[in-house]
Amino acid sequence: MALDDTTEDLARDAARGDHRALGELLKQIEPHVMRHCARILPYRQDAEEACQDTLLAVARNISRFEGRSRFSTWLHIVTANCARTTYRSLKRRAAEQSSDDLPTQRPDPRRVSVIAGSRLDLLDAMEALETDKPDLAQALVLRDICQLDYAEVAEQLGIPLGTAKSRIHQARKFVQAALGSEYGISL
Incomplete structure (x- = not known):
């Protein structure tokens, strides 16, 4: 999510309580947020x-943005978390709906689209x-969803660079194993 310096300035102003800046900020970031959510869901x-x-x-929590990192980094994290929360909510609703023996509104994307099914498998993993x-x-x-470099990941998490790299490597192995078992692939 490449945002310009004007957006970064608006975010700092909004974090300090400027409501006009918050309104303008939300208008500017909406297309970026939508594109990012569409890549996930x-x-x-x-x-x-x-x-x-x-x-x-963002509107509720902008005051928590402290400006230690770029606003775009903070926004990436909020967007990824909201998309994953939406997915979990949709999954829970689908489970509740199927337990009520009601017909589903949407076909199972795993059967309809390889790309959509793969994304859902990745979200499950x-x-x-x-x-x-x-x-x-x-x-x-x-690292992989927000596309931060390793140093930025370490900084955001407050951990040494080597620890960040190790965690990312272990996480990728976990996800690969989960996806491998989903598709009957041994890694």
């Missing part, structure tokens, strides 16, 4: 829901990682 409607959740989270090893999941999200 397979259905546009779900990506739109995650985008709205992200914008709401990430969810398992987050449940089992949240430190590893956080590092992997920052």
